[in-house]
Amino acid sequence: MRLRSGLGRGVAGLAALCLLLELVPRVGLVSPRYLPPFSQIVGELADQAGQASFWTALLDTLRGWALGLLIAVVAGTVLGILIGSAAPLRAATGSTIEFLRPIPSVALVPLAVLLFGTDIRSKLLLVVYASFWQVLIQVLYGVQDVDPVARETARSYGLGAWAQVRHVTWPTTLPYLMTGVRLAATVALVLAITAELVIGNPGLGREIAVAQSSGAVAAMYALVLVAGLVGVAVNVLARVVERRVLFWHTSVRGEAPA
Amino acid sequence: MTVAARLARRALVTLGLPLVLVAVWWVASANSESFYLPPLRRILETFADVWLSARLADDVLPSLLRLAVGYLAAVALGVAVGVPVGASRALRDVVEPVLEFFRAIPPTVMVPILILVAGIGDTMKVLVIVFGCIWPVLLNTVEGVRAIDPVLDETARCYGIRGAARLRHLVLRGASPQIVTGMRQSLSIGIILMVISEMFASSNGLGFTIIQFQRGFAIPEMWSGIILLGLVGVLLSLVFRAMEGRVLAWYHSLRRSHRDGGAA
Amino acid sequence: MLDVRGIHKVYEGRGRTVEAIRELTFTIGGGELVCLVGPSGCGKTTLLKCVAGLLAPTAGEVRLQGQVVTAPPPGMAVVFQEYGRSLFPWMTIRGNVELPLKQKRIASGRREELVDQALAAVGLDDVHAAYPWQLSGGMQQRVAIARAIAYEPQVLLMDEPFAAVDAQTRADLEDLLRGVWRRFGVTILFVTHDIDEAVYLGQRVLVLSSSPTVIMEDLAIDLPAERDQLNTRSAPRFAELRAHVYGLVQQAKQGHQAPARIPRV
Numbered sequence: 201m202r203l204r205s206g207l208g209r210g211v212a213g214l215a216a217l218c219l220l221l222e223l224v225p226r227v228g229l230v231s232p233r234y235l236p237p238f239s240q241i242v243g244e245l246a247d248q249a250g251q252a253s254f255w256t257a258l259l260d261t262l263r264g265w266a267l268g269l270l271i272a273v274v275a276g277t278v279l280g281i282l283i284g285s286a287a288p289l290r291a292a293t294g295s296t297i298e299f300l301r302p303i304p305s306v307a308l309v310p311l312a313v314l315l316f317g318t319d320i321r322s323k324l325l326l327v328v329y330a331s332f333w334q335v336l337i338q339v340l341y342g343v344q345d346v347d348p349v350a351r352e353t354a355r356s357y358g359l360g361a362w363a364q365v366r367h368v369t370w371p372t373t374l375p376y377l378m379t380g381v382r383l384a385a386t387v388a389l390v391l392a393i394t395a396e397l398v399i400g401n402p403g404l405g406r407e408i409a410v411a412q413s414s415g416a417v418a419a420m421y422a423l424v425l426v427a428g429l430v431g432v433a434v435n436v437l438a439r440v441v442e443r444r445v446l447f448w449h450t451s452v453r454g455e456a457p458a
Numbered sequence: 459m460t461v462a463a464r465l466a467r468r469a470l471v472t473l474g475l476p477l478v479l480v481a482v483w484w485v486a487s488a489n490s491e492s493f494y495l496p497p498l499r500r501i502l503e504t505f506a507d508v509w510l511s512a513r514l515a516d517d518v519l520p521s522l523l524r525l526a527v528g529y530l531a532a533v534a535l536g537v538a539v540g541v542p543v544g545a546s547r548a549l550r551d552v553v554e555p556v557l558e559f560f561r562a563i564p565p566t567v568m569v570p571i572l573i574l575v576a577g578i579g580d581t582m583k584v585l586v587i588v589f590g591c592i593w594p595v596l597l598n599t600v601e602g603v604r605a606i607d608p609v610l611d612e613t614a615r616c617y618g619i620r621g622a623a624r625l626r627h628l629v630l631r632g633a634s635p636q637i638v639t640g641m642r643q644s645l646s647i648g649i650i651l652m653v654i655s656e657m658f659a660s661s662n663g664l665g666f667t668i669i670q671f672q673r674g675f676a677i678p679e680m681w682s683g684i685i686l687l688g689l690v691g692v693l694l695s696l697v698f699r700a701m702e703g704r705v706l707a708w709y710h711s712l713r714r715s716h717r718d719g720g721a722a
Numbered sequence: 723m724l725d726v727r728g729i730h731k732v733y734e735g736r737g738r739t740v741e742a743i744r745e746l747t748f749t750i751g752g753g754e755l756v757c758l759v760g761p762s763g764c765g766k767t768t769l770l771k772c773v774a775g776l777l778a779p780t781a782g783e784v785r786l787q788g789q790v791v792t793a794p795p796p797g798m799a800v801v802f803q804e805y806g807r808s809l810f811p812w813m814t815i816r817g818n819v820e821l822p823l824k825q826k827r828i829a830s831g832r833r834e835e836l837v838d839q840a841l842a843a844v845g846l847d848d849v850h851a852a853y854p855w856q857l858s859g860g861m862q863q864r865v866a867i868a869r870a871i872a873y874e875p876q877v878l879l880m881d882e883p884f885a886a887v888d889a890q891t892r893a894d895l896e897d898l899l900r901g902v903w904r905r906f907g908v909t910i911l912f913v914t915h916d917i918d919e920a921v922y923l924g925q926r927v928l929v930l931s932s933s934p935t936v937i938m939e940d941l942a943i944d945l946p947a948e949r950d951q952l953n954t955r956s957a958p959r960f961a962e963l964r965a966h967v968y969g970l971v972q973q974a975k976q977g978h979q980a981p982a983r984i985p986r987v
Contacts, residue, residue, distance in 0.1 A: 206551045209548065209551035209552045210551055210552065210554060210555040211555075212552060213551075213552035213553050213554075213555055213556050214555050214556055214559070216552075216556075217556050234574060234575045235575075291471050292471060292474060292475050293475055294471075294472070295471075295472040295473065295475065295476060296475045296476050296479065299476060299692055301695075302646075302691040302692050302694070302695035303687070303688040303691045303692065304646070304649045304650055304653060304687060304688075304691045305650075306649075306650050306653045306654055306657075306665075306687075307653065307668075307684045307687035307688055307691070308684065309653075309657060309668075309669070310668050310669055310671070310672035310680050310683070310684065311494075311672075311680070311681075311684060313672060314494050314672060314677075314680075315494060386562075389564055390564040390565065390566065390650070393564040393566060393567060394564065394566040394650070394654055397566055397567065397569070397570070397654070397658065398566075398654055398657050398658055405566075405567070408567055408570055409570055409658075411570075412570035412571075412573065412574060417574065420570060420571065420574075421571070423567075424563065424567050424571065427563055427564055427567050428559055428560070428562050428563035429562075431561075431562030431563055431564060432558070432559060432562040434562075435558075435562055607807050609802055609804050609807035609808050610807060610808060610810065612776055612800075612802070612808075613800070613802065613808040615776060615794050616774060616776065616794045616798070616799065616800045617794075617799070617821070617822035617825060617869075617873065618794060618796055618822070618825050618826070619821065619822070619825050623824075623825060627810065627813075627821060628810075631810070631812045632812075634812075708811060708812040708853060709811075709812070711853065711855075712811055712853070712855050715855050715856065716855075
């Protein structure tokens with residue numbers, strides 16, 4: 201019952217927001233030139249949904265997001281496990297990672313434009329660079345969290361490096377990796393859309409820029425709404441995947457050699 | 459091992475790989491004929507010419523100032539709104555889905571919207587940064603306030619710690635680890651928005667200058683700009699880390715003691 | 723000093739009502755050390771929270787020196803069971819003890835005096851600059867007690883404060899409490915589930931029935947004023963009193979509300 205009342209209140213909140221967005225421009229508090237009424241935005245969205253170009257743009261965004269995320273996760277996991285498992289490697293690369301990590305990926309925009317133009321590779325450059333660090337850092341935490349007793353036990357049983365990774369390192373690292381994937385998924389979406397916005401790769405971001413420059417205000421807001429919904433979907437998906445994988449993981453963990 | 463030897467070893471470990479990488483870059487690009495990847499030597503030569511000039515005051519400073527104003531305003535607003543929302547279950551239930559939706563909107567799409575409303579001047583850029591940076595701070599503040607230990611809350615009530623004192627000693631200090639987490643996320647978002655708002659439409663600033671170089675094919679200058687932007691990112695991160703170390707010193711020591719087994 | 727009249731507490735849940743406390747009436751005179759004992763779940767903590775002004779009773783009232791308690795009054799201090807969670811982790815020990823005094827707007831010179839005195843009284847002169855999580859459980863609870871003492875309350879309420887520490891530390895803290903009580907003359911209402919502790923510490927023991935709670939008996943403890951762990955606990959009178967209380971609590975667990983046929987001691 202508590203969940204229901206919480207849910208009910210949440211829905212009420214969202215409904216209130218929609219109502220506000222409808223009334224504020226109609227009443228004239230904000231000029232409808234700058235903020236069209238909510239119903240108009242929704243109507244425009246419905247129109248957009250009927251056009252193939254909208255769906256192509258959406259798919260372009262999602263393709264860039266998914267591909268970039270995949271590359272970042274694989275690279276981050278592999279490098280994270282490699283570096284994390286060897287103390288001297290960790291020590292040697294520590295300062296480099298701490299230096300490269302805070303470099304804003306958007307600094308690479310001009311380079312990406314020069315090298316790849318509006319080809320998907322320029323988008324991928326930004327997405328992969330930003331998402332990679334999220335995954336790497338989390339995997340490094342995870343590998344460091346491995347119980348040294350467990351590791352010693354595995355080694356004393358003659359488990360080779362690969363077996364050690366599989367039975368000792370991986371189960372401990374998995375929750376951290378899932379956190380990293382969740383963070384990376386959000387960052388990847390932001391960078392994908394940013395690349396489209398500023399470089400002009402095909403996708404939602406470019407459509408928004410085009411709508412803005414051609415004065416199609418309602419269409420612009422409709423696309424922003426879509427971007428928000430995609431963001432919410434990515435969050436929800438990431439959490440669902442995380443829960444699923446870790447559910448499996450905890451039951452397997454019970455059987456892994458201590 | 460003597461102190462000097464230990465220091466030398468630490469320096470070697472910390473600076474080793476970076477120096478190697480820079481050296482490799484230098485040597486590999488030394489005789490570069492490639493238009494897009496000029497020799498590192500040239501880039502560094504142009505660095506001083508380009509940035510240690512009037513540009514520092516005309517472009518770099520305004521960018522950083524806009525970031526500072528926008529970021530601090532976002533933090534202040536985020537905490538100011540987050541505290542009452544976190545304290546009230548009813549408010550939280552109503553408002554959280556709305557806040558989560560706004561947070562999920564990729565912040566850079568606010569740039570075209572705000573250009574429409576506020577033009578391409580300073581106001582737009584500061585507003586963009588505020589709009590993008592407020593959500594992580596707000597939502598983390600809500601979470602931090604919500605999770606304050608009820609026993610601590612009752613203790614404060616018992617001893618008559620109410621109002622402003624309660625806010626200061628219990629609520630803000632108690633939620634500070636979460637708030638700082640939000641501030642960290644907001645900082646990276648702020649830097650992205652600072653750069654993008656200037657690349658998209660502007661007449662001055664760090665991002666604007668770099669993209670101008672790229673459009674004018676002034677490649678070494680462009681590279682020097684990229685390096686500068688990287689340095690700005692690193693510097694801000696260091697400043698943030700220092701601030702965090704001071705404000706959350708108690709929290710870091712507490713977690714460390716728990717990790718190491720804790721007091722009996 | 724403390725006047726508890728007709729406390730009645732009912733919890734309204736989703737479709738269920740639980741009568742936690744039916745009727746509790748008792749008085750505590752100035753300077754007394756009274757222990758409250760009862761079976762688990764009999765509402766001891768609920769009662770303490772009502773007395774402290776943290777919880778509003780459904781009916782009845784609590785008076786501190788004639789004034790009705792509606793919110794935590796400045797004349798009362800509480801020591802909770804969860805010592806670790808009642809100390810502010812971002813403040814030093816000294817900061818923790820001093821904070822309530824700052825709230826009371828006590829001048830800084832007097833504040834220092836009170837803090838020094840309180841910390842010395844609990845035997846923690848040398849940890850002023852430490853942080854709570856650097857101390858052991860027993861020491862943390864002593865800080866909580868020091869904080870309560872420094873506050874100079876008229877009444878000190880203690881909610882099973884020694885339940886979460888080990889037996890040896892508990893013995894030390896019990897003696898510490900009696901020492902502090904006699905030195906500062908503060909009135910103490912001490913809630914516990916440990917019968918031995920209640921008899922050892924108190925001048926009176928109030929035995930509570932199980933829910934819906936009433937007072938089964940108000941027992942006077944006529945042990946000597948000078949008590950120590952070894953001799954007092956092996957005294958025959960101690961055993962008698964203890965057995966009497968134990969019998970009452972057993973009856974309470976079986977659902978009785980008034981003492982039935984237990985020989986008077």
